[in-house]
Amino acid sequence: xxxxxxxxxxxxxxxxxxxxxxxxxxxxxxxxxxxxxxxxxxxxxxxxxxxxxxxxxxxxxxxxxxxxxxxxxxxxxxxxxxxxxxxxxxxxxxxxxxxxxxxxxxxxxxxxxxxxxxxxxxxxxxxxxx
Numbered sequence: 001x002x003x004x005x006x007x008x009x010x011x012x013x014x015x016x017x018x019x020x021x022x023x024x025x026x027x028x029x030x031x032x033x034x035x036x037x038x039x040x041x042x043x044x045x046x047x048x049x050x051x052x053x054x055x056x057x058x059x060x061x062x063x064x065x066x067x068x069x070x071x072x073x074x075x076x077x078x079x080x081x082x083x084x085x086x087x088x089x090x091x092x093x094x095x096x097x098x099x100x101x102x103x104x105x106x107x108x109x110x111x112x113x114x115x116x117x118x119x120x121x122x123x124x125x126x127x128x129x130x
Contacts, residue, residue: 054094061100065108080115087119099127
């Protein structure tokens with residue numbers, strides 16, 4: 001039997017493509033329902049130490065320049081010195097919220113803000129309506 005070396009064999013890949021498409025369709029149907037779960041053991045946390053929430057310091061200035069810190073009243077003329085003494089009993093990490101009437105002069109609010117910063121507070125916010 002003689003072999004013809006000039007003859008090129010033809011490969012029929014249609015069945016291969018059909019099988020691969022069927023496998024792909026099966027994988028696409030099954031894949032969303034596969035749930036992988038790995039059980040891990042978490043370390044125990046410290047139950048003795050709890051985070052303490054620091055109460056904020058609310059400073060309110062009305063249109064007549066009356067200053068109220070939480071429930072204590074202060075005069076604007078001596079606010080810087082009085083607030084520095086008052087702040088010694090407050091936590092310096094507390095958030096300070098300054099609420100001022102919109103009819104006040106900008107300089108008044110900035111002097112209050114400067115006094116709060118000089119007392120050592122780092123988290124200071126100016127309250128707005130909205």
